[in-house]
Amino acid sequence: MDDDVISLVHALGVFQGLILGVILLFINRKNKSTFFLGLFLIGFAIEFLPVILKDFKILENHPGLLLLPISFSWILFPLFFLYVQKISIFAHERVTYRILYPGVISILFLFILFLLPESTKEYLRGTYLFEIFFVLGLSYSLYIVVRIDKYVRTHTEEVKNQFATVKNRQLQWTRFFIVFCFVLVGIHIGTLFIKVAPVLELLISCASLILVFSIAISGIIQYNVFSAVQHANLPVKATIKQDVSKEKVLDLINKIDDYVIDTGIYIKQDLTVVDISTALELHPKDVSNAINKHYNKNFNTYINEFRIKKAQELLRTDILNNLSIEGISREVGFHSKASFYAAFKKATGTTPMNYHIETSKS
Structure with missing residues (x-):
């Protein structure tokens, strides 16, 4: 050499x-x-x-x-x-x-x-x-x-x-x-x-x-990752502490679940915890902490589960005749096909296409 x-x-x-x-x-x-x-x-x-x-x-x-x-x-x-x-x-x-x-x-x-x-x-x-x-x-x-x-x-x-x-x-x-x-x-x-x-x-x-x-x-x-909470106009302070009662957490979770399901806000691609907390007049930390404590999940996983359930509903129909997998991913709130595939397989153990084929047979 x-x-x-x-x-x-x-x-x-x-x-x-x-x-x-x-x-x-x-x-x-x-x-x-x-x-x-x-x-x-x-x-x-x-x-x-x-x-x-x-x-x-x-x-x-x-x-x-x-x-x-x-x-x-x-x-x-x-x-x-x-x-x-x-x-x-x-x-x-x-x-x-x-x-x-x-x-x-x-x-x-x-x-x-x-x-x-x-x-x-x-x-x-x-x-x-x-x-x-x-x-x-x-x-x-x-x-x-x-x-x-x-x-x-x-x-x-x-x-x-x-x-x-x-x-x-x-x-x-x-x-x-x-x-x-x-x-x-x-x-x-x-x-x-x-x-x-x-x-x-x-x-x-x-x-x-x-x-x-x-x-x-x-x-x-790489752009700077700005905190959604830090840059939000927050009307209230965080109230959930480590020793908060289960009843308080459950009450907050019921409000959060009802709002997410009733409004379908989970399909919003740029959704943040601040969007939900503002609508419910809560502090973002209260929302994320309640989800962490009750479901033992982070906000991202919590929202993605609603998106996956919505995608499953769509895949059980003949929607693929008019919409691609990527189209479905955007329809339910994902930014990209890759992130949709990863989240879907993690939640169901199979790919969106395989899920569609399997459910179509039944």
């Missing part, structure tokens, strides 16, 4: 990350908070500069660049965490900027080391100082990755308690990318100390290229 090819891929990855990161910095706006994602991509790209300096033998010709303070392993994932917080349904709450402190301190530490005489830097390279530094950085990053995963799970639960349609609101892509990024950063740092096969190094570099591009595109596509 030609080392020049690997070096070229490394350089291309850094260039791509810097360009896409800068683009994300400039498209940052109120409904699309990409600033911290842009910083993350820039830092992620710069993280691989030591590999390029090594590939092109720049350090051999310019020993003064030894220990260049461009390792951001301590601050990369906190930046991504801030991005996730900024676009989440909890964006109106306090953002935890303090998670950046260890990263800032680590950069200052590296900068001080960089200013040391070359002989001192050479001596330090022969110790375990940097191995310990990078292991601690990866450990802190792993801690942040776990926090991001937990945060996105909580975000998803809240989205399902507020919206009947959750497409493009769950941020599941962030969980996949952040784990993949963590693994790649760990591997790249390892290649600075351990020699790996050229083929494996090339595959890792190509994976990094694809990952950076995918993250940038996802960030460009």
Whole structure:
């Protein structure tokens, strides 16, 4: 394997990350908070500069660049965490900027080391100082990755308690990318100390290229997830507490069920818990909490069950002579055929078409 090819891929990855990161910095706006994602991509790209300096033998010709303070392993994932917080349904709450402190301190530490005489830097390279530094950085990053995963799970639960349609609101892509990024950063740092096969190094570099591009595109596509409750004009405060009586919950559930069934509001595609709470003059939290407590379901599942029952009624007729499956999905309130199929199979164990065929025979 030609080392020049690997070096070229490394350089291309850094260039791509810097360009896409800068683009994300400039498209940052109120409904699309990409600033911290842009910083993350820039830092992620710069993280691989030591590999390029090594590939092109720049350090051999310019020993003064030894220990260049461009390792951001301590601050990369906190930046991504801030991005996730900024676009989440909890964006109106306090953002935890303090998670950046260890990263800032680590950069200052590296900068001080960089200013040391070359002989001192050479001596330090022969110790375990940097191995310990990078292991601690990866450990802190792993801690942040776990926090991001937990945060996105909580975000998803809240989205399902507020919206009947959750497409493009769950941020599941962030969980996949952040784990993949963590693994790649760990591997790249390892290649600075351990020699790996050229083929494996090339595959890792190509994976990094694809990952950076995918993250940038996802960030460009992803809009902020605004809380329906936070932006609603609420006339009352939430009243349901953990120790509320079953009679109170049952009374609320009867009101909610009657309203949803009588009005057929569940077929509204952009339905939120606020639509129902406003009509019943209740707080949205009371509506979602009552559904959670009585049915042990979130608002999204609760509404989808009404939609599926309506779809089953339609599929037991000859409606498919005039309407497609996608048409039925929109008729009962789903945004897409894919989400309808997933919800229908989860509820019935079969597909809409199979259900139609089976019920037509009986």
